[in-house]
Amino acid sequence: MSRPExxxxxxxxxxxxxxxxxxKNTRNQQIQADxxxxxxxxxxLPPDEPCFLLDIGCGSGLSGxxxxxxxxxxAGVDIAPSMLEVALEREVEGxxxxxxxxxxxxxxxxxxDGAISISVLQWxxxxxxxxxxSSPPHRLTRFFTTLHxxxxxxxxxxxxxxxxxxxxxxLITSIAQKAxxxxxxxxxxxxxxxxxxxxxxxxxxxxxxxxxxxxxxLEGEDDxxxxxxxxxxxxxxxxxxxxxxxxxxxxxILKKKELYRQRGKEGVPRDSKFTGRKRxxxx
Amino acid sequence: xxxxxxxxxxxCHVKGCTTNNFPLAFQDVQIELQxxxxxxxxxxxxxxxxxxxxxxxxxxxxxxxxxxxxxPDMMDDDLLQKLHHVLLEIHVIEGAMxxxxxxxxxxxxxxxPNMLLAEHEIG
Numbered sequence: 001m002s003r004p005e006x007x008x009x010x011x012x013x014x015x016x017x018x019x020x021x022x023x024k025n026t027r028n029q030q031i032q033a034d035x036x037x038x039x040x041x042x043x044x045l046p047p048d049e050p051c052f053l054l055d056i057g058c059g060s061g062l063s064g065x066x067x068x069x070x071x072x073x074x075a076g077v078d079i080a081p082s083m084l085e086v087a088l089e090r091e092v093e094g095x096x097x098x099x100x101x102x103x104x105x106x107x108x109x110x111x112x113d114g115a116i117s118i119s120v121l122q123w124x125x126x127x128x129x130x131x132x133x134s135s136p137p138h139r140l141t142r143f144f145t146t147l148h149x150x151x152x153x154x155x156x157x158x159x160x161x162x163x164x165x166x167x168x169x170x171l172i173t174s175i176a177q178k179a180x181x182x183x184x185x186x187x188x189x190x191x192x193x194x195x196x197x198x199x200x201x202x203x204x205x206x207x208x209x210x211x212x213x214x215x216x217x218l219e220g221e222d223d224x225x226x227x228x229x230x231x232x233x234x235x236x237x238x239x240x241x242x243x244x245x246x247x248x249x250x251x252x253i254l255k256k257k258e259l260y261r262q263r264g265k266e267g268v269p270r271d272s273k274f275t276g277r278k279r280x281x282x283x
Numbered sequence: 284x285x286x287x288x289x290x291x292x293x294x295c296h297v298k299g300c301t302t303n304n305f306p307l308a309f310q311d312v313q314i315e316l317q318x319x320x321x322x323x324x325x326x327x328x329x330x331x332x333x334x335x336x337x338x339x340x341x342x343x344x345x346x347x348x349x350x351x352x353x354x355p356d357m358m359d360d361d362l363l364q365k366l367h368h369v370l371l372e373i374h375v376i377e378g379a380m381x382x383x384x385x386x387x388x389x390x391x392x393x394x395x396p397n398m399l400l401a402e403h404e405i406g
Contacts, residue, residue, distance in 0.1 A: 050325035052288075073325060073371070075289050077398070084395050088284075093319075095289045099398035103405050106296030106398070108305065110332060133405040142406060146296065 003122075003164070010123045014059070014080035023060040023086050032062040032118055035197065039063075039116040039158040040070065042186065042201050042215050051113035054150070056101055056159070057120030059083040061092035067116075068093045075112075077101060102139030104146035111150050114157065121161035121200065125168055140172060144179035153205035156183070160199050169198070176202055188218040250276030284394040285380075287345070288329065288370040291338050295382035296398075298406035303384040306337035309344045310388075312378035319371045326367050327358070342369045 004013050014022065022028055045051050051072050058064050058076025060083045067074045074094040078084055084096050099105070102124055124143065125136050132138060151157060163169045169185060176183075181202040189195040201214060253276040260268045269275075295304035335354035342350050349365045380389040380396060387404070389396050 050322050050328065052325075052329065073288075073322075079399075081395075085393075088393065088395070095284050095286055096395050097289075097398050098395050100400070103398075103400050104296050106294045106304075108292050108294050108332075108334075111292040129402075131402055133402065 003162070005122050005126060009079075009126075009128050010057075011080045014083050016082045016085075019060060019080065019082035019086050022083075023062065023090075029062055033066055035118050035160045036063040036066045036116065038188065038197070038218075039118060039160055039199065040066075042158045042199055043114045043116060043156050044215070045114055052111070054107075054112045054115040054147075055094065056115055056117035056147075057123070058087065058094070058096065061087035061090050061094070061096075063116065063118050064092040064094050065090070077105075101143050102134075104142040105150050107146075107150035109149045110152045112155070113152055114155050115147060115151060116157070117159040117161075119160055119162065121159050121172060122163065122168075125171075137171065137175060140175045141179065144176045144181065148180045148204060151204045155204045157181070157202045157204070158199055159202070160197060163198055172200060176200070180204070184214050186215055186217045190217060190219075252276075285375040285391055285396055286371055287338060287341050287373055290341055290375070290380070291333050291370075293380075295385060295387055296406070297382065297385050297387050297400060297404045300382060300385040300387070304382055306334065306341060307380035307382055307389065309341065309375065310379040310381055312345055312391075313376045314345050315374045315376050316372055317374055319367075321364065321367050323360070323363050323367075326363050326370065329370065330358070330366075338369065342373075345373055345375065347373060 007013055043053075053067060053072050053074040055064055055067065055074050055076035058078050059080065061076065064074060064076055064087070075097065076087070076092075076094045077097040077099040078087075079098065079100050081098060084098060087096055101120070124139050127134050127136060133142075147157065161172075163172075173184060181204065183200075183202040186199040186201050188197040188199065199217075254271060257268050257271065257275075290307065290309075293305075293307060295307060297304075336352070339350045339352050342348070347369055350369055355362065374394060375391055376394050378391050380391065381387070382389075387400075389398055391397070
């Protein structure tokens with residue numbers, strides 16, 4: 001099983017069954033909730049002021065529910081109709097749009113007080129067709145420029161995402177900067193394999209001073225919460241071809257035989273050029 | 284669930300459609316009223332972002348004529364209440380939104396507008 005974004009475009013990957021499965025999974029719910037709270041914290045909205053937020057890739061409204069709870073009014077966009085259907089069933093408060101964020105937004109300038117996006121940006125990094133407007137840099141450019149204008153000055157946008165490499169982070173941040181955003185990457189629990197989370201924290205407008213400083217990532221281990229998705233970890237144990245690496249190779253056999261000899265075990269076959277060689281297929 | 288507050292912020296985003304692309308006109312709409320909690324602070328915050336004329340027009344298109352056509356100088360509680368009703372309680376469930384400039388139709392079904400563009404329309 002490879003990363004979901006490598007398997008199919010989001011609107012197909014999150015079909016009816018996957019959308020339901022994703023939303024019902026309590027582990028997913030916990031992870032999404034934790035990340036939404038953290039994203040809100042990074043947004044650093046003025047307290048006691050009802051804000052109008054944009055939830056990019058709102059999906060089935062797991063993050064939207066938390067925005068509701070916190071008293072924000074919001075609008076959400078997502079490309080997967082099945083996910084939006086689940087959101088409707090769950091009766092979230094926000095307005096929902098079926099929209100491809102890579103095609104850009106049509107919102108008027110200064111519409112939103114902030115934007116959050118949980119586990120979405122990595123979906124923009126794959127080209128689905130060979131058309132020039134389908135290339136990741138083009139889609140990212142369109143996305144960030146239209147988002148920049150849709151946000152108020154000053155305001156922030158916080159994206160949690162799963163980059164596979166530093167190159168991807170580099171690509172995303174450079175395009176965001178070209179679109180006029182300030183800010184950068186915040187990494188929570190950078191030393192933990194499990195709890196590590198990458199947030200892209202973007203600022204609109206300088207504002208200057210302490211308010212628009214890149215926030216600090218959280219440090220230390222945090223094992224109380226499910227902050228970690230198992231399916232992403234599974235990947236690392238396998239190589240790219242999808243085949244498991246054979247553990248019992250020649251070296252392993254030689255090591256074992258040596259060990260047996262040391263222990264004085266009888267009848268250990270001697271080493272030869274045939275040791276550990278693959279047998280011919282018999283038919 | 285297109286509320287008029289989002290409709291008022293929404294312009295057409297088709298490639299090259301940059302002038303006269305707002306407001307999108309409603310077509311064959313069905314509306315539903317859903318009560319929402321009245322939050323005067325939020326409505327007040329929103330006012331500078333709204334295009335009053337477009338909002339009054341849109342309200343008229345969905346059959347609500349409680350708003351004056353011109354932005355009033357003074358905001359009293361009564362007006363905020365009306366504004367709250369128009370902005371946050373009227374939900375468009377079915378119908379379409381049409382761009383006044385390029386005539387692109389954004390269909391609304393089940394409360395969700397379809398904002399997807401064809402390949403040649405992407406900017």
